[in-house]
Structure formats: C-alpha cells, structure tokens
Amino acid sequence: MKMVQSEKLIFEYEKRDEEGNVIGMNRAIDGVDIDISEGDFVAILGHNGSGKSTLAKHMNAILVPSGGTMWVDGRDTKDPLELWNVRQSAGMVFQNPDNQIIGTVVEEDVGFGPENLGVPTDEIWKRVEDSLKSVGMLEYRSNSPNKLSGGQKQRVAIAGVLAMEPKCIVLDEPTAMLDPNGRKEVIRTVQELRRRKKVTVILITHYMEEVIDADHVYVMDNGHIVMHGNPREIFSRVEELKRYRLDVPQVTMLAEELRQNGLQLPSGILKTEELVEALCQLNWNT
Amino acid sequence: MIRDITIGQYYPAKSVIHRLDPRVKIICTLLFLISLFIQRSVLGYGAATVFLGLVIYMSRVPLGFILKGLKPIIMLLLITVLFTLFLTREGQELVHFWIFRITDKGLEITVYTAIRLIYLIMGSSIMTFTTTPNSLTDGIESVLHPLNKIKVPVHEVAMMMSIALRFIPILLEETDKIMKAQIARGADLESGNIIQRAKAMIPILVPLFVSAFRRANDLAMAMESRCYHGGEGRTKMKPLVYKTRDYLAYMINVVYVLLVFFIGRFVSFHIWIF
Numbered sequence: 001m002k003m004v005q006s007e008k009l010i011f012e013y014e015k016r017d018e019e020g021n022v023i024g025m026n027r028a029i030d031g032v033d034i035d036i037s038e039g040d041f042v043a044i045l046g047h048n049g050s051g052k053s054t055l056a057k058h059m060n061a062i063l064v065p066s067g068g069t070m071w072v073d074g075r076d077t078k079d080p081l082e083l084w085n086v087r088q089s090a091g092m093v094f095q096n097p098d099n100q101i102i103g104t105v106v107e108e109d110v111g112f113g114p115e116n117l118g119v120p121t122d123e124i125w126k127r128v129e130d131s132l133k134s135v136g137m138l139e140y141r142s143n144s145p146n147k148l149s150g151g152q153k154q155r156v157a158i159a160g161v162l163a164m165e166p167k168c169i170v171l172d173e174p175t176a177m178l179d180p181n182g183r184k185e186v187i188r189t190v191q192e193l194r195r196r197k198k199v200t201v202i203l204i205t206h207y208m209e210e211v212i213d214a215d216h217v218y219v220m221d222n223g224h225i226v227m228h229g230n231p232r233e234i235f236s237r238v239e240e241l242k243r244y245r246l247d248v249p250q251v252t253m254l255a256e257e258l259r260q261n262g263l264q265l266p267s268g269i270l271k272t273e274e275l276v277e278a279l280c281q282l283n284w285n286t
Numbered sequence: 287m288i289r290d291i292t293i294g295q296y297y298p299a300k301s302v303i304h305r306l307d308p309r310v311k312i313i314c315t316l317l318f319l320i321s322l323f324i325q326r327s328v329l330g331y332g333a334a335t336v337f338l339g340l341v342i343y344m345s346r347v348p349l350g351f352i353l354k355g356l357k358p359i360i361m362l363l364l365i366t367v368l369f370t371l372f373l374t375r376e377g378q379e380l381v382h383f384w385i386f387r388i389t390d391k392g393l394e395i396t397v398y399t400a401i402r403l404i405y406l407i408m409g410s411s412i413m414t415f416t417t418t419p420n421s422l423t424d425g426i427e428s429v430l431h432p433l434n435k436i437k438v439p440v441h442e443v444a445m446m447m448s449i450a451l452r453f454i455p456i457l458l459e460e461t462d463k464i465m466k467a468q469i470a471r472g473a474d475l476e477s478g479n480i481i482q483r484a485k486a487m488i489p490i491l492v493p494l495f496v497s498a499f500r501r502a503n504d505l506a507m508a509m510e511s512r513c514y515h516g517g518e519g520r521t522k523m524k525p526l527v528y529k530t531r532d533y534l535a536y537m538i539n540v541v542y543v544l545l546v547f548f549i550g551r552f553v554s555f556h557i558w559i560f
Contacts, residue, residue: 060511084513092511099504102512104420106454111523113512124523146455160512 003073003168003200004059004090010067011054020128028054030223031068035190036202036216037168041194043231044204046220047245055220056172056204060092073167081221088117091161097153103279105133106148106156107141113164124163131162134197135189151182155189162193168200175207183207208235208249212270219244236268251275295355296414303345304416307532312547314539315413320542322402325550331401333549337542338405338412347415355411355558356404363403371396421524423448428526441517450504457498464493 011029016020028051036042038256046052057063061077074087075082091113094100103109107128129183130139135155141216145153154174162167171190175183187210194201196280203210211217217234219227221244226235234241238248248256254280264282269275303311322334337546342349356363370392414422427444434440468489469475475486 040357062507062511062543082513087511087513092508094504094508094511096501096504099501100454100508102449102452102505102509104448108420112509112514115520115523116515118519118521121523123527146450164512168461217363265388 001038001074002071003038003040004034004071004202006032006034006058006065006068006070008068008169009052009058009065009175011058011063011068012066013022020079027223028060029065030221032220032225034218034225036168036200038200039198039215040215040217041201042203042216043214044202044218044220044247045206045208045211045234046204047206050220050244052204053172056092056170056202059090059168059170061086062092071093074130084117088164089166089231090168090170091164091166093154093157093161093169093171093174095176097150097157097177100157101145101160104144105141106137106143106145106278109145109156110160110163113160115161117164127165128159131159133157133160134162134193135159143212150178151180151185154186158186158189158193162197168202170202170204172204173206174203175205175210194208206246208247208252209244212249219246231270235270295414296418297347297351299346299416301344301346301416302531303341303412305531306416306535307526307528308417308421309428309526310528310532310535311413311417312425312429313421314535315410317539317543318409321407321546323548327549329395330546330549331398333452333542333546334405338408343411345412346417352408352411352415355415356407359403359407361402366403367396371398379422419451420448423451424524425527443521445517453498453501456501457494460473460497461490461494464490 009029009032010027012025012027014212015024015026015041017023028165030051032051032055033057035054037047044052044055054063058065058077059072061072063082064078070077072086075089076087077086086111101109102112110128110131111124114127119127128141129138132141135158137152137155137159140152140156146157148156154235158169158171158174169190174190175186178186186221187269190203191213193199203214205211212231212235214231217229217231218225219234219241226244235252238252241248249270250267251272251274255265256267259265259267265275269278318334318337324336325331342352371388372386374389374392374394375387376397377389377394379387379389380393381388417425423444427440430438430440430443465475471487473486475483475490477483478486500531
C-alpha cells in the first residue's frame with residue numbers, strides 16, 4: 001500500500017520586493033513525483049533551499065500544493081475535510097527542538113497530540129507511557145523540557161508524534177541543530193522505532209551518514225527530484241552528488257579516491273567495515 | 287529584576303495544601319481576600335490571622351519565604367500607610383505638628399489597612415507557592431469556564447498562559463545571549479542616565495522580538511501538525527477531579543467566611559480596638 005504519493009506536485013509562492021509588491025512567483029517545488037510504500041524508510045536529501053522542507057510540509061498538509069496532488073495514506077491533502085486525518089496519519093518532527101515542545105512537563109507535552117485527538121484520559125496515559133518508553137525517555141517524564149539536552153528534546157518530540165499513533169513519521173531535519181552526540185542519539189532512536197513499530201519513516205536531512213540504512217533515497221535540487229535509488233546506487237555517483245553540493249560520507253569518498261587511483265574496489269561503499277572488508281579482499285587476491 | 291517577581295513561583299513540598307485541587311485553592315483564596323474586606327474588628331482579624339497561620343503551617347512553606355514575597359510591595363505599603371495615617375481627620379486628635387495630625391481613628395484605620403494589605407499578599411502568594419503554574423492554569427481555565435457562554439475565549443487564554451510559562455526560561459536565556467553578543471560588539475548597557483540606558487536596550491529588544499516571532503511561528507506550525515484545533519473536542523490528560531479533601535477544604539473555608547461575616551455584623555461594635 002502507498003503511504004505517501006505525489007503526482008506532478010508544484011508549490012509556488014509570491015516573490016516580493018522591499019515594499020511588499022509582488023514581483024513574480026517562486027517555485028519551491030516543481031513537478032515532483034514521489035512514491036513511498038508503507039513500512040519504508042525513505043530519505044530525502046538536498047542542499048539548503050532545494051525544496052526538501054517544503055516537500056515535507058506537504059506531507060502534513062501544513063502547505064497545500066499549488067498544482068498537482070499529494071496523497072497521504074490514500075487521502076488527498078487538499079481536501080479540508082481530511083485535514084485532521086492527514087495530520088494524524090503523518091506525524092511531523094521539526095528542526096528546532098525548543099520550538100515544538102508545547103508542554104511545561106515532558107509527559108504533558110507527549111499527551112498534547114492525543115488530547116487534541118480527543119482520546120480518553122486513561123488511553124492518553126497509556127500512550128504517553130508507551131511512546132516515552134519507546135524513545136527511552138520514560139525516566140524524564142516529570143522533568144521540565146528546558147532542562148533536557150537537544151537530543152533528548154528531539155526524542156521527546158518524536159514521542160509526542162508517536163503518541164498520536166501515526167502510520168508515518170516525517171522528520172524534517174531533526175538533527176540539524178544538534179551536536180554529534182545528539183545526532184547519533186536521535187538517529188538511533190529512529191532506527192529502533194522502525195525496527196520495532198514498523199512505521200513508515202521519511203527522513204529529510206543533508207547529513208549523508210544518516211541515510212545509509214534507508215530503503216530509498218531521493219535527492220532534491222532546485223525543487224526537482226534529481227536522483228532516486230537505494231543508498232548504494234546513489235552514493236556510487238559521487239561526482240553527480242558533488243554537483244548538487246552534497247557531501248558524500250567520508251568512507252565512500254575515500255573508497256572512490258582509491259578506486260580512481262587504480263585500486264580494484266567495488267563502487268558504492270557505505271560503511272567503514274565494508275571498506276575494510278574490500279581492502280582485505282584486495283590484499284588476499286594479490 | 288525578573289527574579290523578584292514571586293507570582294508563579296512554586297515552592298515544592300509535599301503537603302495537604304499542595305495536593306488540593308487548584309480550583310479549590312483559587313476559589314478559597316478569593317473568598318479569603320473578600321473576608322479581609324468585610325471585617326473591621328479585632329476579633330475578625332484574629333480569625334483571619336488564625337486561618338492564615340493554619341494554612342501556612344499546613345502548607346509547609348517556611349514563613350520567611352512567604353515574608354520575602356512582601357518585599358516588592360513595601361513601597362506601596364508605606365505610601366498607603368502614611369497617607370491614611372496623616373490624612374484621616376476624623377476622631378480624637380492624638381498628636382499634632384505643623385499641618386499633620388494623627389487621630390485615634392486614623393491610627394486604627396492605618397493598622398487595619400496595613401494588616402489587610404499584608405494578608406492579601408500572603409494569602410495569594412500561598413496559592414502560587416503551593417500550586418504548579420500548570421495546574422494553576424488548568425484551575426483558572428476551569429474556574430472561568432462559565433465565561434465561555436459570553437464568548438470569552440477561556441481555553442485560548444489558558445493555553446496562551448501555559449505557553450508563556452514554557453517560553454519564559456527560553457526567552458530569558460536568549461536575552462542573556464543577545465546581551466553578551468551586543469556587549470562583545472561594544473554595546474554599553476551599564477553607564478549613562480535612564481534615557482541613555484533605555485536607548486541602549488534597543489539593540490537587545492529588536493533581535494529578541496524577531497526571534498520571539500520566529501519561535502511563535504514555528505510553535506504554531508508544530509501545534510497545528512499535532513492536530514491542535516482549539517478547545518473543542520479536546521480531552522484532558524490530567525482532568526481536574528474533586529476529592530474528599532477538596533470538599534473538606536471548601537467547607538472549612540465557607541465556615542471561616544461565615545464566621546468572619548457574623549463577627550463583623552454583630553460583634554464588631556462591642557469590641558473596638560480603642
């Protein structure tokens with residue numbers, strides 16, 4: 001079953017000069033077709049201003065397409081009657097950890113979504129406990145969010161989305177404002193969730209290291225989808241990626257350089273262990 | 287400066303008063319404040335003192351902590367006291383110098399006014415000391431709920447209050463950061479007269495406002511994406527439910543108010559202070 005699907009998606013906004021007069025239209029998304037199946041882990045990569053965040057906001061009906069159609073769980077996001085259903089089935093985690101926590105206590109924030117959905121009180125408590133447990137934040141349930149680290153705040157935000165029991169979680173650059181430790185923490189949580197809860201995960205990012213476990217990778221540039229494939233296919237096209245101002249993971253980069261200098265290595269190496277393995281094989285053969 | 291504001295300050299402790307329903311605390315505080323204004327006798331104030339003392343004792347908030355809360359109103363208290371003391375013309379003259387005269391009636395009213403003001407602050411700060419800002423907001427929302435009928439957006443106001451409480455520490459931290467950044471660029475925030483110092487605040491306030499608006503925008507988006515659509519059809523994670531102790535607290539409070547009322551009504555004329 002298709003979880004998120006778009007057809008010729010276009011999003012435009014008015015470009016204004018300093019006095020606020022409309023001087024033209026800007027196309028943030030231009031004819032995007034995506035196709036994400038239930039249970040997939042999909043990564044969307046792109047440089048700043050490539051339109052990836054705008055695309056993410058369409059999946060939650062925060063933005064509505066100017067042209068084309070977006071379906072989330074079979075529902076047209078343009079249909080105002082389906083608005084809350086769309087938002088319930090595709091939960092969204094944003095970039096800034098501070099600006100998406102509403103509650104003054106961790107557990108109250110996680111309960112905010114279910115409260116809005118009109119879930120009965122007992123059920124809310126159950127959901128809050130479950131989702132805090134699955135992101136490993138249960139022991140912080142009565143803390144103030146202000147005292148948590150960035151990574152912990154993002155995990156609370158993920159728990160807040162989980163408590164709404166979505167079929168799909170859209171993470172819009174969840175690690176962009178975190179330090180390396182927080183980044184690892186959040187990615188580990190996301191992977192864990194995927195393994196245990198089987199939710200569809202759509203990760204929007206510009207950190208390459210985070211996408212090597214994805215089932216599909218889309219690369220966006222200038223409002224278009226320019227590359228699509230599994231991580232191995234994508235990362236074997238190092239030159240192309242560089243053209244879209246994206247950094248390839250260090251290991252892949254190193255393997256590529258070695259290959260260009262005549263070593264017989266396979267293309268699309270993603271992990272350190274893989275490179276070690278390939279190098280050992282090389283030594284073995286000679 | 288901001289640290290001096292005691293409203294919303296919470297003193298964590300495990301006491302009966304802390305566990306009471308916020309609605310009980312709000313309504314009882316209101317009744318207590320009213321009781322202070324319907325009495326004019328020693329006995330009435332005695333009852334108020336006993337009642338307040340008991341509540342403070344039960345709340346386990348140290349008296350010193352509560353008295354500290356009086357600091358910001360010392361000026362107001364002094365002005366009120368001096369005015370009533372020197373400007374009351376009724377009653378028998380006790381002292382007279384230049385244009386001032388102190389009368390027995392004036393002295394009496396002054397003492398009562400002072401006590402009234404002090405108890406007013408103490409009574410309401412007991413409420414904020416023993417109630418977390420969150421449950422206070424919940425309580426206010428619930429107490430004001432009837433106003434919904436005359437189109438007062440009670441839920442929205444309560445939501446705004448709780449969001450404001452959440453963002454106070456964040457914005458304070460941000461202010462601190464901006465101040466340091468501007469000082470690093472050579473901004474002078476300390477010297478000069480009031481006008482110069484107020485002008486020096488502009489480079490701090492402008493970025494602070496910009497960032498606050500940006501945050502508000504982000505937060506609104508996050509709330510919408512989590513299906514927030516106002517108070518309608520919303521359930522509560524922590525609904526307010528009255529327990530036996532809450533009814534008991536109401537009863538005690540009503541008995542106290544009635545007592546004060548009858549003391550003021552029938553006994554007051556017999557036992558004047560002078």
